[in-house]
Amino acid sequence: MSSDCLFCKIAAGDIPATICYQDDYLVVFEDINPQAPTHLLLIPRKHIATTLDLTAEDNTLVGHIFQTAAKIATQLGFADEGFRIVNNCNQAGGQTVWHLHFHLLGQRQLTWPPG
Numbered sequence: 001m002s003s004d005c006l007f008c009k010i011a012a013g014d015i016p017a018t019i020c021y022q023d024d025y026l027v028v029f030e031d032i033n034p035q036a037p038t039h040l041l042l043i044p045r046k047h048i049a050t051t052l053d054l055t056a057e058d059n060t061l062v063g064h065i066f067q068t069a070a071k072i073a074t075q076l077g078f079a080d081e082g083f084r085i086v087n088n089c090n091q092a093g094g095q096t097v098w099h100l101h102f103h104l105l106g107q108r109q110l111t112w113p114p115g
């Protein structure tokens with residue numbers, strides 16, 4: 001837990017969010033500024049600032065996050081039509097919150113390249 005981190009506070013329940021799923025390792029909640037009909041953020045409970053800060057001990061955690069995203073897409077019924085998982089890293093990558101997170105975007109036609 002990083003005391004000045006927005007997503008650590010959401011994971012701890014100190015700042016409200018619409019939480020869809022949580023377990024011992026991760027929390028999934030709705031993005032406050034959705035870019036698709038489904039726009040969820042998946043975060044580890046552990047404070048990891050960026051993708052660059054991942055270590056080998058986080059491999060299981062990241063796999064768990066991706067499997068959870070896939071399960072949620074299946075449960076919400078848009079897995080077969082398709083969806084996107086996005087991780088933005090540092091300023092030029094579009095990162096605005098320095099606690100590792102993965103965007104799960106679904107239920108609209110997504111374009112490529114991204115904006």
Ligand code: 5GP
Nearest residue numbers: 006017029030031032033088094095096097
């Ligand atoms: P990034 O730009 O770092 O990849 O994504 C950060 C995301 O967090 C953005 O999509 C933004 O809308 C979302 N966000 C920022 N502040 C809050 C908040 O207080 N609550 C929720 N639920 N989402 C937030």
Ligand code: ZN
Nearest residue numbers: 005008047099
């Ligand atoms: Zn944090």
